[in-house]
Amino acid sequence: GQQVMQIPQYQHVQEGEDFTTYCNSSTTLSNIQWYKQRPGGHPVFLIQLVKSGEVKKQKRLTFQFGEAKKNSSLHITATQTTDVGTYFCAGKNSGTYKYIFGTGTRLKVLA
């Protein structure tokens, strides 16, 4: 079945450093979404990417969808302690309503 893997599994950074998490799907996706889950919380939607090669920015966060629509990345510039949490990608194939969540990357930011 479809698999969505993320690397790294964990990342510890010093506050102010950059952070990137990568998402790779075993199948071509129709779109991909990113979610953030704070410790003790539930996943919260960040963004959706639909087009091949699409790049979107939200303040310090940059999201990219690969040309082949099988991978994606989330880059955070100059991390802050408020960025702590687990970041999940979720991909969907065309013709289905179901999203498959990636394995997640847990980010810890050291002040």
Place this chain on the structure above:
Amino acid sequence: SAVISQKPSRDICQRGTSLTIQCQVDSQVTMMFWYRQQPGQSLTLIATANQGSEATYESGFVIDKFPISRPNLTFSTLTVSNMSPEDSSIYLCSVVGQGNTIYFGEGSWLTVV
């Protein structure tokens, strides 16, 4: 956006018992989804609940263990039956809103002892 309320938010359950989780949405939705998130893990889709029909279960999940009800367009329940410690997880109800955004309830954190 959709506002989703889940009950209970947390519970400690005895092995062998069953617990029903309720999910209430503030608007009518066609499909509701139930996910499980085991400690430190990602989210796994348990089933899709459509109003007026039986839920559709994902591989590895069966109706006897996770019966689901969907009596109307704003409400669903998930029962975790005959619980064992392996069922200790967060159970999340979700709906798909505008633009395919998935909205999650705050989750029901179950510990089975």
